[in-house]
Amino acid sequence: MATPLVDMRNISIAFGGVQAVDDVSLDLHAGEVVGLLGHNGAGKSTLIKCLSGAYRPDSGEIWIDGKKADIASPRDARHYNIETIYQTLALADNLDAPSNLFLGREITNAFGLVDDARMEAETRKIMSRLNPNFKKINEPVSALSGGQRQSVAIARAVYFNARILIMDEPTAALGVHESKMVADLIQELKAQGLGIFLISHDTREMMELCDRVAVMKNGQLVAAAKVEDVTEDDILSMIILGKKPDHLAA
Amino acid sequence: MTDTSTEDAATRPAPPPGAPRRGFFQSLEIDVRLLGMIAAFVLIALAFNYSTGGRFLTPRNVFNLTIQTVSVAIMATGMVFVIVTRHIDLAVGALLATCSAVMAMMQTRWALELFDLSLGDPMLAWIAIAAGVVVGGVIGAFQGWLIGYLTIPAFIVTLGGLLIWRNVGWYLTNGQTIGPLNDTFQLFGGINGTLGVTWSWVVGLIAAALTLLILWNARRTKVAHGFPVKPMWAEAVVAGLIVVGILGLVAMLNAYEVPERVLERDFAARGLEVPEGYTAGYGLPYSVLLLIAVAIVMTVVAQRTRLGRYIFATGGNPDAAELSGINTRLLTVKVFAIMGVLVALAAVVASARLTNHTNDIGTLDELRVIAAAVIGGTALSGGIGTIYGAILGALIMQSLQSGMAMVGVDAPFQNIVVGAVLVNAVMIDIAYRTEAIRFLAGLVIVAEVTLILWAFYTPIWALLFLGIAGGALVLARMRRIV
Numbered sequence: 001m002a003t004p005l006v007d008m009r010n011i012s013i014a015f016g017g018v019q020a021v022d023d024v025s026l027d028l029h030a031g032e033v034v035g036l037l038g039h040n041g042a043g044k045s046t047l048i049k050c051l052s053g054a055y056r057p058d059s060g061e062i063w064i065d066g067k068k069a070d071i072a073s074p075r076d077a078r079h080y081n082i083e084t085i086y087q088t089l090a091l092a093d094n095l096d097a098p099s100n101l102f103l104g105r106e107i108t109n110a111f112g113l114v115d116d117a118r119m120e121a122e123t124r125k126i127m128s129r130l131n132p133n134f135k136k137i138n139e140p141v142s143a144l145s146g147g148q149r150q151s152v153a154i155a156r157a158v159y160f161n162a163r164i165l166i167m168d169e170p171t172a173a174l175g176v177h178e179s180k181m182v183a184d185l186i187q188e189l190k191a192q193g194l195g196i197f198l199i200s201h202d203t204r205e206m207m208e209l210c211d212r213v214a215v216m217k218n219g220q221l222v223a224a225a226k227v228e229d230v231t232e233d234d235i236l237s238m239i240i241l242g243k244k245p246d247h248l249a250a
Numbered sequence: 251m252t253d254t255s256t257e258d259a260a261t262r263p264a265p266p267p268g269a270p271r272r273g274f275f276q277s278l279e280i281d282v283r284l285l286g287m288i289a290a291f292v293l294i295a296l297a298f299n300y301s302t303g304g305r306f307l308t309p310r311n312v313f314n315l316t317i318q319t320v321s322v323a324i325m326a327t328g329m330v331f332v333i334v335t336r337h338i339d340l341a342v343g344a345l346l347a348t349c350s351a352v353m354a355m356m357q358t359r360w361a362l363e364l365f366d367l368s369l370g371d372p373m374l375a376w377i378a379i380a381a382g383v384v385v386g387g388v389i390g391a392f393q394g395w396l397i398g399y400l401t402i403p404a405f406i407v408t409l410g411g412l413l414i415w416r417n418v419g420w421y422l423t424n425g426q427t428i429g430p431l432n433d434t435f436q437l438f439g440g441i442n443g444t445l446g447v448t449w450s451w452v453v454g455l456i457a458a459a460l461t462l463l464i465l466w467n468a469r470r471t472k473v474a475h476g477f478p479v480k481p482m483w484a485e486a487v488v489a490g491l492i493v494v495g496i497l498g499l500v501a502m503l504n505a506y507e508v509p510e511r512v513l514e515r516d517f518a519a520r521g522l523e524v525p526e527g528y529t530a531g532y533g534l535p536y537s538v539l540l541l542i543a544v545a546i547v548m549t550v551v552a553q554r555t556r557l558g559r560y561i562f563a564t565g566g567n568p569d570a571a572e573l574s575g576i577n578t579r580l581l582t583v584k585v586f587a588i589m590g591v592l593v594a595l596a597a598v599v600a601s602a603r604l605t606n607h608t609n610d611i612g613t614l615d616e617l618r619v620i621a622a623a624v625i626g627g628t629a630l631s632g633g634i635g636t637i638y639g640a641i642l643g644a645l646i647m648q649s650l651q652s653g654m655a656m657v658g659v660d661a662p663f664q665n666i667v668v669g670a671v672l673v674n675a676v677m678i679d680i681a682y683r684t685e686a687i688r689f690l691a692g693l694v695i696v697a698e699v700t701l702i703l704w705a706f707y708t709p710i711w712a713l714l715f716l717g718i719a720g721g722a723l724v725l726a727r728m729r730r731i732v
Contacts (some may be wrong), residue, residue: 054573075575090573092566094633095559103563104574106556113554117471 003066005030005195006164011050011060020046022219028195033186035210036199037239043219044199048166052084053077083157084166091149093142098123100141101156126155130185147178154185165189165196183209203235217242279480280488283627287642294646298653306653309506313532315648317440320537321600322615323644326622327548328592330640331585333623334565336632337397337404341411342593342619345389346612347419349597353382354428354607357435375434382594389415390590391583398582412616420609429606439602443536447504450533454500458493465489504531537599544595549637561585566633622647625675692723
């Protein structure tokens with residue numbers, strides 16, 4: 001098998017006395033969507049934040065492209081082309097779409113000043129591809145709908161050539177139509193060879209979008225399995241009981 | 251994704267696609283808030299001018315008004331950054347005193363010994379200013395470090411700073427008044443340092459030309475990228491207003507003539523006599539030029555640099571900024587260091603205007619500065635604020651204060667009015683953005699005006715106003731307009 005794009009090995013992290021992530025190993029290949037499932041507090045988001053640089057694991061290693069990676073901050077994660085789309089929509093509400101898209105990576109001109117016109121042009125270009133209905137380029141993103149805001153966040157990942165994409169509940173704030181749009185986008189990005197970690201509570205959605213699902217409970221990995229090998233009931237029982245179904249246990 | 255924005259009904263309804271029908275003010279693309287502030291300022295100026303029988307808008311008073319505003323306005327531009335990043339600085343008035351004390355001691359004692367200079371040497375002024383700026387910047391950065399890296403709330407750090415720096419200034423000078431300050435240093439005070447008529451016109455014309463160039467350039471960039479631009483007539487109206495504003499101010503300041511005895515003194519100092527019929531206007535004070543330079547630099551920083559972008563992003567959503575790789579702790583240090591440097595510059599202007607350093611210099615300035623920024627539209631919740639707004643806010647505050655003094659309003663009422671204006675300005679600003687409180691805010695304003703009419707005019711006028719305005723408000727409420 002090819003070298004995995006991401007290989008998280010024996011990751012552990014504790015907050016105070018609580019073992020949030022307990023010796024979890026998980027990998028992700030290029031062109032693959034891996035879903036992370038589990039109750040609130042199961043450790044999904046914490047595990048993934050170790051990859052995105054928001055947390056530093058107490059122990060364990062992260063390997064990217066077969067090389068050991070040192071991710072100490074979100075800036076480091078970006079260096080490895082890891083982009084994260086957060087549940088809470090990490091956008092600055094008071095700024096417009098181009099400012100958010102380029103936040104932390106502004107295009108500057110010869111004088112070192114921010115080149116708003118070029119950033120706006122680039123934003124219009126990528127938005128016409130991702131979301132042709134997107135018109136409010138110059139308004140603060142607080143004036144946008146949930147779907148439009150999500151498309152700004154996704155555009156940020158796509159524009160900077162992410163290879164590893166982390167999506168934390170990307171459809172939680174969206175309506176049916178907008179969720180469909182995000183689902184289509186995930187398929188397109190996957191076809192382009194990105195590796196995607198998807199976190200969601202919606203088991204059915206996960207069955208449709210993912211190649212593999214990994215279930216966590218109380219900080220531990222219950223199992224990771226190909227979606228064709230499990231049923232929705234299997235996944236639910238893993239989430240609730242924390243037990244591998246018998247046919248996988250073998 | 252469909253374009254189903256949950257746009258607040260308070261903002262204008264989106265024009266239907268393909269049919270961009272726009273109103274007059276929308277075409278101008280001027281911020282409604284800016285328009286409101288300018289309208290308020292013009293109203294205040296006209297009202298005072300009327301009630302003082304035309305004394306408020308004389309060249310002399312406009313000149314005094316501008317030089318009195320400079321110190322607070324310079325600090326207010328820095329306070330915008332502080333408040334935008336969700337902090338506060340209560341120590342600016344005290345820090346001004348420390349900077350002023352350092353500069354005064356430097357030019358009257360320390361530098362004389364250190365560099366072997368004699369009193370009156372122009373170099374002393376520049377050494378003193380450099381020392382003041384360094385002290386202001388370092389103290390500001392230190393406070394920012396305590397706030398950013400040690401996560402002590404800004405309110406506490408600067409409240410402590412208020413006590414500390416006020417008394418460090420006292421200690422440095424033994425509480426004495428230090429003066430007279432160096433002649434070169436005094437040039438930054440206002441009346442003692444002006445450009446004169448000719449150079450003021452030159453500066454005014456250059457500023458006007460630069461404005462036109464910038465507007466034209468911005469439009470050209472938009473056209474080059476194929477972005478929508480406002481109609482040409484709107485562009486012309488905006489440009490015209492700015493040019494008239496600049497040249498009008500210059501004309502006003504030039505019209506303030508140097509009194510004859512001052513001319514006589516100046517000529518006598520050069521061993522000459524004033525020629526028959528000779529007059530001279532003051533023109534632009536250096537302190538105002540300093541404020542303009544600060545305003546330009548701060549606006550460029552706010553709008554055109556990464557630092558500015560990060561300041562506003564951090565204010566809007568600190569977590570998002572952090573996740574985008576912005577070092578928000580270092581950013582806090584930078585913001586407070588900028589504030590410190592601006593306080594030092596304000597200290598130059600304030601002490602030079604008084605021609606000496608006094609122990610109580612800058613007392614209560616922290617409140618004036620915060621009020622100026624807030625009246626100028628800076629939101630205490632962070633992320634929103636403009637440099638020009640803060641300067642306008644400072645100007646409005648100063649106009650109120652000196653206008654009331656000219657009219658002869660009793661001292662206690664002067665402060666009552668300023669306090670009420672501050673609270674009202676913020677209330678109107680919130681009501682503008684939040685539909686839910688609009689009716690209540692309207693009631694408050696009607697009640698206030700009624701009270702004022704009752705107390706200072708006649709109850710009949712008050713009741714008449716209450717009936718008409720209150721009735722209109724209730725009617726609007728019933729029709730669901732507010």
